[in-house]
Amino acid sequence: MGEPMEKFFDGRQILADFITSYYTDFESDLTFVAEINKQVVGYLTGCRSQKRQRMIFMNKIIPPVCLKFLFKGLIFKSKTRKFCLNCFKSVLKGEFNHPDFSRDYPASFHINIDYKFRSLGIGGELIKNYLECLHQKRIRGVHVTTISQKAKEFFRKMGFTVLYYRKISYLDHKNLFFIILGKKLQGNNTPSANADTPFRKRGMTDLTG
Numbered sequence: 553m554g555e556p557m558e559k560f561f562d563g564r565q566i567l568a569d570f571i572t573s574y575y576t577d578f579e580s581d582l583t584f585v586a587e588i589n590k591q592v593v594g595y596l597t598g599c600r601s602q603k604r605q606r607m608i609f610m611n612k613i614i615p616p617v618c619l620k621f622l623f624k625g626l627i628f629k630s631k632t633r634k635f636c637l638n639c640f641k642s643v644l645k646g647e648f649n650h651p652d653f654s655r656d657y658p659a660s661f662h663i664n665i666d667y668k669f670r671s672l673g674i675g676g677e678l679i680k681n682y683l684e685c686l687h688q689k690r691i692r693g694v695h696v697t698t699i700s701q702k703a704k705e706f707f708r709k710m711g712f713t714v715l716y717y718r719k720i721s722y723l724d725h726k727n728l729f730f731i732i733l734g735k736k737l738q739g740n741n742t743p744s745a746n747a748d749t750p751f752r753k754r755g756m757t758d759l760t761g
């Protein structure tokens with residue numbers, strides 16, 4: 553929800569590896585960063601096919617991350633232990649069983665902008681560049697998951713529609729929803745990455761893919 557992970561998890565590096573290693577190590581041509589004065593202020597890590605991403609994630613990313621998690625003794629840290637326990641309960645409740653949208657919306661991504669640089673057009677510009685790449689590669693659709701209502705509105709603004717949502721309980725928030733949004737690409741008017749966006753107009757930064 554755009555808050556630092558330390559609110560619920562103690563191992564910053566491990567969670568970062570868990571979320572981003574597939575994208576940076578196996579599909580880096582679809583990772584974009586936004587820089588201001590050579591400082592990275594936002595990123596989008598994407599993939600062409602979530603099916604392929606899931607397979608590699610299970611076989612190559614999860615095992616070393618789990619080993620690191622155990623060796624670093626993170627399970628003994630109170631916040632992490634509570635989070636893991638909540639996740640386990642959610643697994644039993646079926647909260648992680650979501651419909652699979654990868655046939656019509658095969659691509660997927662994560663996006664994050666440093667909180668000091670939000671609402672400047674950077675997220676929109678990263679998405680436009682990513683969608684342009686997917687369009688060139690003739691990918692037929694893309695989906696994204698979020699638990700943030702603000703991000704949901706942002707994605708809707710970028711042309712995504714809500715495909716699915718359900719209540720979740722693994723974070724300490726009432727009324728939290730897991731939301732999947734999707735956007736069809738082929739035959740659509742995908743926003744052009746070269747359009748003169750507010751972010752570009754402000755002339756603040758470069759995007760590096």
Ligand SMILES: CC(C)(COP(=O)(O)OP(=O)(O)OC[C@H]1O[C@@H](n2cnc3c(N)ncnc32)[C@H](O)[C@@H]1OP(=O)(O)O)[C@@H](O)C(=O)NCCC(=O)NCCS
Pocket residue numbers: 553554555661662663664665666669670671672673674675676677696697698699700701702703705706709710750
């Ligand atoms: C969500 C996020 C990626 C948006 O990036 P951003 O750089 O702040 O958004 P932008 O400034 O590019 O906004 C693009 C458009 O969406 C609109 N928008 C952004 N947030 C919105 C909101 N909460 N409600 C309605 N519209 C919104 C903007 O008004 C803008 O529209 P415009 O082009 O007509 O002015 C960023 O705020 C973020 O990283 N949040 C925390 C992490 C997160 O939630 N990630 C997504 C989960 S996967």
